[in-house]
Amino acid sequence: MTAAAPMLEISNLHARLADGREILRGIDLSVNSGEVHAIMGPNGSGKSTLAAVLAGRDGYEMSEGTVTYLGRDLFAMPAEERAREGLFLAFQYPVEIPGVNNMYFLRAAINAQRRHRGEPELDAGQFLRAVRAKLKLLDIGEDLLQRAVNVGFSGGEKKRNEIFQMAMLEPRLAILDETDSGLDIDALKVVARGVNQQRAPDRAIVMITHYQRLLGYVEPDRVHVLQGGRIVECGDKDLAVELERRGYGLLGDATAAE
Amino acid sequence: MTTSTDTLQTVRSLSQEGYKYGFVTDIEADEAPPGLDEDTVRFISAKKEEPEWLLEWRLAAFRAWRKMTQPNWAKLNLAPIDYQAATYYSAPKKSSGPKSLDEVDPELLRTYEKLGIPLREREALAGVAVDAVFDSISVATTFKEELGKLGIIFCSMGEAVREHPDLVRRYLGTVVPRNDNFFAALNSAVFSDGSFAYVPPGVRCPMELSTYFRINAAKSGQFERTLLIADAGSYVSYLEGCTAPQRDENQLHAAVVELIAHTDAQIKYSTVQNWYPGDAEGRGGIYNFVTKRGACRGARAKISWTQVETGSAITWKYPSCLLEGDHSVGEFYSVAITNNRQQADTGTKMIHIGKDTRSTIVAKGISAGRGQNTYRGLVRVQPRAQGARNHTQCDSLLIGDRCGAHTVPYIEVRNPSARVEHEATTSKISEDQLFYCRQRGLSPEDAVSLIVNGFCKEVLKELPMEFAVEAQKLLAVSLEGSVG
Numbered sequence: 001m002t003a004a005a006p007m008l009e010i011s012n013l014h015a016r017l018a019d020g021r022e023i024l025r026g027i028d029l030s031v032n033s034g035e036v037h038a039i040m041g042p043n044g045s046g047k048s049t050l051a052a053v054l055a056g057r058d059g060y061e062m063s064e065g066t067v068t069y070l071g072r073d074l075f076a077m078p079a080e081e082r083a084r085e086g087l088f089l090a091f092q093y094p095v096e097i098p099g100v101n102n103m104y105f106l107r108a109a110i111n112a113q114r115r116h117r118g119e120p121e122l123d124a125g126q127f128l129r130a131v132r133a134k135l136k137l138l139d140i141g142e143d144l145l146q147r148a149v150n151v152g153f154s155g156g157e158k159k160r161n162e163i164f165q166m167a168m169l170e171p172r173l174a175i176l177d178e179t180d181s182g183l184d185i186d187a188l189k190v191v192a193r194g195v196n197q198q199r200a201p202d203r204a205i206v207m208i209t210h211y212q213r214l215l216g217y218v219e220p221d222r223v224h225v226l227q228g229g230r231i232v233e234c235g236d237k238d239l240a241v242e243l244e245r246r247g248y249g250l251l252g253d254a255t256a257a258e
Numbered sequence: 259m260t261t262s263t264d265t266l267q268t269v270r271s272l273s274q275e276g277y278k279y280g281f282v283t284d285i286e287a288d289e290a291p292p293g294l295d296e297d298t299v300r301f302i303s304a305k306k307e308e309p310e311w312l313l314e315w316r317l318a319a320f321r322a323w324r325k326m327t328q329p330n331w332a333k334l335n336l337a338p339i340d341y342q343a344a345t346y347y348s349a350p351k352k353s354s355g356p357k358s359l360d361e362v363d364p365e366l367l368r369t370y371e372k373l374g375i376p377l378r379e380r381e382a383l384a385g386v387a388v389d390a391v392f393d394s395i396s397v398a399t400t401f402k403e404e405l406g407k408l409g410i411i412f413c414s415m416g417e418a419v420r421e422h423p424d425l426v427r428r429y430l431g432t433v434v435p436r437n438d439n440f441f442a443a444l445n446s447a448v449f450s451d452g453s454f455a456y457v458p459p460g461v462r463c464p465m466e467l468s469t470y471f472r473i474n475a476a477k478s479g480q481f482e483r484t485l486l487i488a489d490a491g492s493y494v495s496y497l498e499g500c501t502a503p504q505r506d507e508n509q510l511h512a513a514v515v516e517l518i519a520h521t522d523a524q525i526k527y528s529t530v531q532n533w534y535p536g537d538a539e540g541r542g543g544i545y546n547f548v549t550k551r552g553a554c555r556g557a558r559a560k561i562s563w564t565q566v567e568t569g570s571a572i573t574w575k576y577p578s579c580l581l582e583g584d585h586s587v588g589e590f591y592s593v594a595i596t597n598n599r600q601q602a603d604t605g606t607k608m609i610h611i612g613k614d615t616r617s618t619i620v621a622k623g624i625s626a627g628r629g630q631n632t633y634r635g636l637v638r639v640q641p642r643a644q645g646a647r648n649h650t651q652c653d654s655l656l657i658g659d660r661c662g663a664h665t666v667p668y669i670e671v672r673n674p675s676a677r678v679e680h681e682a683t684t685s686k687i688s689e690d691q692l693f694y695c696r697q698r699g700l701s702p703e704d705a706v707s708l709i710v711n712g713f714c715k716e717v718l719k720e721l722p723m724e725f726a727v728e729a730q731k732l733l734a735v736s737l738e739g740s741v742g
Binding site for chain 1: 688689690691693694695696697698699700701702704708709711712713714715716
């Protein structure tokens with residue numbers, strides 16, 4: 001990738017649900033390698049839809065606009081290929097998969113991505129060493145490892161598990177969909193630590209959040225306000241603080257999509 | 259010519275010629291003519307050089323069968339079967355079938371490849387007429403000697419009838435009577451061959467029986483008869499079937515399996531069934547009507563059935579336990595998959611007769627395509643079965659919206675001290691689960707395989723290790739094309 005081109009370039013993106021409701025109404029956004037962006041906005045503004053559309057969830061129609069990721073047309077790639085090309089989504093509601101060991105799942109994912117890159121698969125020993133190192137770095141206990149994927153996890157455990165997966169998968173572009181919601185202060189710190197440790201010149205992070213809280217621990221390079229399916233305001237970290245003070249309702253004339 | 263009854267019987271039993279008894283077909287033929295009457299039964303028995311008592315036993319079964327009608331209570335949609343159009347005996351043919359793998363359906367070969375079946379085995383499984391001597395045969399002989407030192411008998415049913423007639427006569431039909439049901443009676447009349455095992459008192463069988471018979475087992479015919487006896491305090495684990503899809507020109511299969519566990523004995527019986535399920539429209543698939551039953555004859559005996567059913571167009575099968583001895587234990591772990599047009603009506607019967615008997619049922623049904631999957635189970639607690647306990651867990655997983663899952667539990671309790679629990683769930687592989695897996699880089703096929711294996715975990719862990727690994731791959735292959 002050339003240094004000049006953005007890692008992710010979204011222009012005039014429109015997306016609607018199968019029932020015809022338009023959720024995204026012309027998004028423009030550029031994210032460069034090495035940057036951390038925060039996308040904020042009230043409920044129903046289209047934040048999670050943006051994350052879902054970028055990650056390739058079914059059920060949306062992209063009626064207009066383009067998205068270029070690492071120089072390629074993002075929508076030409078199926079969801080698994082986007083993942084293998086380094087696009088990671090930390091889920092707002094991580095999904096339970098009964099009977100599937102958390103470690104087994106993660107190793108399957110890592111090896112699918114390594115195969116895609118033409119790298120040898122990790123054997124059990126190599127994998128376990130990598131797991132231990134990351135756990136230590138993130139200060140996450142080993143208790144989550146032997147349980148079934150997200151089954152019986154508390155809300156905080158689920159979010160920590162997402163951050164752990166992100167650390168293991170080492171994505172190029174990480175999208176965190178309300179990873180901070182519903183977390184107590186300790187879990188929030190774990191998540192923040194994970195994100196801060198993942199900051200790297202060859203990686204971009206997009207945090208989608210309702211509140212400014214996480215931004216107190218992770219300082220974003222850019223802050224965007226999403227409202228009614230459009231980005232209505234952009235700024236630096238100070239914008240987040242200002243939003244917290246005055247609320248979304250006072251922003252311009254844009255109305256919430258809901 | 260003597261007129262003594264004794265001699266006559268000897269002649270009869272030794273004679274390979276049936277014409278004295280009204281038999282008209284050429285005895286040298288390799289195949290019985292289509293149709294089923296007493297002469298067919300005599301032909302089969304004569305071909306197998308069976309003793310008189312067994313012929314009489316078969317004839318009694320046949321007469322019982324003739325008065326019976328095919329059961330129709332199962333949730334199976336099937337065309338009438340013309341039992342007079344089928345052929346009930348054919349000697350193994352060397353000339354028929356494809357001459358080489360080049361003539362075999364490429365789809366079948368791709369499946370073998372995915373399952374990792376060794377090349378030489380693929381030929382045999384696809385029915386290629388090869389005369390190669392498989393390594394497994396010499397290995398089998400070595401094992402047999404090893405088992406012989408422990409007094410364990412393990413051989414074909416035909417050999418058992420010749421070499422161990424007393425044992426066969428003592429146990430055959432004691433768990434599944436020859437007139438038990440329509441298909442069992444049919445099997446009793448015309449059974450082709452099968453396996454026989456006897457483990458003497460106190461002996462722990464040191465290996466999984468039949469793992470190394472993979473190829474040979476594939477040829478045991480359409481009316482298989484299996485009899486396993488674990489004498490007091492013994493243990494045996496038996497594996498039946500094969501993960502590779504088996505072609506068979508006979509559409510109708512009706513097997514009978516009888517297990518007998520004496521005091522303190524344990525039998526673990528594992529099956530992977532992958533008969534040809536037919537094409538995507540269900541044409542040409544095997545009809546599999548099986549009667550499997552085990553009797554815990556003595557105190558503290560234990561019988562455990564584990565089955566992975568992925569093949570056949572029609573599966574009708576209820577491996578059951580008669581818990582006669584006090585404190586005896588019955589277990590049933592099952593995974594049944596139906597894809598495309600497959601139909602399965604399967605489950606178990608746990609009959610609590612002795613005191614403090616326990617049973618566990620874990621049944622996992624997976625339906626995809628237009629498959630129909632029914633769990634049908636009976637838990638019966640007899641009046642004398644003080645303190646009997648049962649736990650049943652029945653889970654169904656649906657893939658897509660054109661398949662069906664049905665649960666039909668029957669519970670009959672005639673003792674107030676019994677404790678019977680039944681849990682059932684039905685779920686779908688959700689879009690969320692698939693998306694979550696794909697977002698981590700897994701292909702849709704791998705995602706389904708992962709989710710399904712997780713769903714079946716409780717059952718798969720009951721399988722012997724190497725069988726379990728094969729079964730996991732098989733689940734994935736069986737569900738191919740069910741998503742996306």
